[in-house]
Amino acid sequence: MDFETDRRQFLELAGTGTALSLAGCSALQDDAAQQTTTTGAGESGDGSRRVAVTVQPDQQKLQQRRQEIQSELSSGNVSRSEAQQQYQTAQQELLTQAVDSFRQRADSTSNLSVVGAVEQFGIILIAGAPAALIDSLSFETVNALLPQETFQQAKSQAQQGSGTGTAGSGASATAVGDSTETPSS
Incomplete structure (x- = not known):
């Protein structure tokens, strides 16, 4: 295994x-x-670029929580739906922690700043010098470096989901701090 x-x-x-x-x-x-x-959509006036990064929750902690929930389910302490809800909540909490961890590390890095985040999906819009953006891949929670448009799509989907009440309890279904200059905003 x-x-x-x-x-x-x-x-x-x-x-x-x-x-x-x-x-x-x-x-x-x-x-x-x-x-x-002229300046492109992923570039700001000062020459810095914007890209989206995705982060993943701590896999060891998530696996440990999954085993605990599975044990509770096996012993009959929780129903299947309660177990699923507990797991989704744990996953969202760990994803939020990963986003917070990334923010803290980005704040301590020169030439890199967090512009916005959709915590529900673990996607963060960052701005900085191209080298700093690539260096962000070395952050242990970072899973991928994606185009800025991916962040906009995630933000739209999260806003649609928050209107229908599909977000789980404790889940952040809205984008946090977005100041992108796109015509669709």
């Missing part, structure tokens, strides 16, 4: 590395093209 976890982590890292190498090549081409054009 431990082997499978290590293998999964390796494959995730390998996939991220491949995606970054491809993104890096195209980013260099994009940089050259953008030097001759």
Whole structure:
């Protein structure tokens, strides 16, 4: 079982590395093209860029909580629906902790700032120098580096979900602190 976890982590890292190498090549081409054009949607007036990052909850803590809930379910202390709700709540709490952890680390990093977050999905919009954005991948909770538009999509989906009451208890279903300059906002 431990082997499978290590293998999964390796494959995730390998996939991220491949995606970054491809993104890096195209980013260099994009940089050259953008030097001759006006400021793009992912770039602010000061030359910094904006991208979305996704974070994941602490997998060890999540697994431990899952085992505790499974034990409660097996002993008949909770129903299946209560167990599912407890697990979703635990997952959301750990995701919120991962977002907070990222914010704290970003705040202590020069050339990197958090612009907004959709905690429900663990997606954060960050701004900074291109090198600082890439360096954010070294933060232990970061799972992916994505285009800024992905954050906007997550924000829209979270706002739609909060209107219908689909968010679980304790889940943040709204975007926190978004100051992007997009026409759709």
